[in-house]
Amino acid sequence: MSSIMTNTAAMAALQTMRSINSDMEATQSRISSGYRVNSAADNSAYWSIATTMRSDSGALSTVQDALGLGAAKVDTAYTGMNSAIEVVAEIKNKLLAAKEPGVDKTKIDKELTELKNQLQSIAESATFSGENWLQNESATAAGTKSIVGGFNRDVNGMISLTTLDVDVSKLTLIGADNESTGILTKDIDANALDADAVGTAARDYYLIDSGGTAGTASSGTEIALATTTTDQQVTDMVRVVDSMLSQMTDAASNLGAVNKRISMQEDFVANLRDSIDSGIGRLVDADMNEESTRLKALQTQQQLGIQALSIANSNSQNILSLFR
Numbered sequence: 240m241s242s243i244m245t246n247t248a249a250m251a252a253l254q255t256m257r258s259i260n261s262d263m264e265a266t267q268s269r270i271s272s273g274y275r276v277n278s279a280a281d282n283s284a285y286w287s288i289a290t291t292m293r294s295d296s297g298a299l300s301t302v303q304d305a306l307g308l309g310a311a312k313v314d315t316a317y318t319g320m321n322s323a324i325e326v327v328a329e330i331k332n333k334l335l336a337a338k339e340p341g342v343d344k345t346k347i348d349k350e351l352t353e354l355k356n357q358l359q360s361i362a363e364s365a366t367f368s369g370e371n372w373l374q375n376e377s378a379t380a381a382g383t384k385s386i387v388g389g390f391n392r393d394v395n396g397m398i399s400l401t402t403l404d405v406d407v408s409k410l411t412l413i414g415a416d417n418e419s420t421g422i423l424t425k426d427i428d429a430n431a432l433d434a435d436a437v438g439t440a441a442r443d444y445y446l447i448d449s450g451g452t453a454g455t456a457s458s459g460t461e462i463a464l465a466t467t468t469t470d471q472q473v474t475d476m477v478r479v480v481d482s483m484l485s486q487m488t489d490a491a492s493n494l495g496a497v498n499k500r501i502s503m504q505e506d507f508v509a510n511l512r513d514s515i516d517s518g519i520g521r522l523v524d525a526d527m528n529e530e531s532t533r534l535k536a537l538q539t540q541q542q543l544g545i546q547a548l549s550i551a552n553s554n555s556q557n558i559l560s561l562f563r
Contacts (some may be wrong), residue, residue: 248551256544257558263537269525270534276523285522296515298390303508308368309403310501316410317494319365323358323373323412324487327423330354330446330462331480337464337473339368348464355447358423361394362413372405373412375420381407386502396494403504405497410490415449423447428457429475444479 269275279286330351337347362374375381389401414421426443430436443459462476 249548252544252548252551256541256548257535259540259544262540263534266530266534266537269530270527273525273527274523275525280524284469289519289523292515292519295390295392296512296519299508299512299515300394302387302390303505303512305504306501306508307385309388310498312367312370312372312384312386313405313494313498313501315365315367317491317498319361319373320410320412320487320491320494323361324484324491326354326361327446327480327484327487331477331484334464334473334477334480335463337468338470344464344466344468351463358447359413359449362423369447372407372410374412374415375408375413375417376415377420378417380417381411382422386501388501389508403497403500406493409486409493412487413447413449418445418449421447421449422483422490424449427479429481431476433475442475444476446480446483481555 274281276282276285276289300471333347333350333354336342337344363371365371365373370384372381372384384405384407386405387400388403391399391401393399398493408420411421412423417457418424419426420466423446426445429442429444430438430440433442441459445459446462448461461473462479464473
């Protein structure tokens, strides 16, 4: 039945046009934004997951920055420690030379003084971002420094931080306020290092006098040479310096291990961020090939819908022609 009051064909065509326009709007939004899920209304579950993971990816970016800062601190300490090892090795050689008959010990002592000054300069200069791991200005031991190394979220949504810990108290070369905290400023018993020692009386020596009196100040003999210095005393000094060198080598080895772990953690965090970003993309990114194809199809449907609506509206004109 044809009616001029109710044009059912036009109504059907309008409904189709509304549906096509709605689909075109959604497709154009995906193409312009690049996201298939751009808001919670698109897909609340995927949107929630993507939002949380974006937050975690941002946190991992901060972790990368923290690792970079930590690596710089470790590199600074390692560079200073490595340089100090070379100087202490030179001091050991000078002391060995002092045992040669007829050597002027006072001249060698002048060289030792300059080498000690160089050690102090190295320890003072090994500073990055206000932190110095080779010189302790506190009356207490430096303790452990933590570098943020990871950001974790468990199955219950609870977060935790992974840290890389460095025992800085074992790296301290100079205890500026408390001499007992520094490898070069604390007392070391040469008697304990003497395999042929007779008796247990301590023969303490230290290399550098920092002037620190807090805590336990060094009370032994400073490693220095004079015309009255005996060969036994020089031998004791060599033993003590060798012990210092061993401790510094261990400290440098530990710094190298920490530096390697930081490098590995940086690579892991970078790869983890890439994996998270890739996973987010799979959930919410729009397939541009698919969306462009859909847009082309919808444009064709829209043109056909306009023609269908035009035909439906012309039916009333055809009916009127029957009354002419």
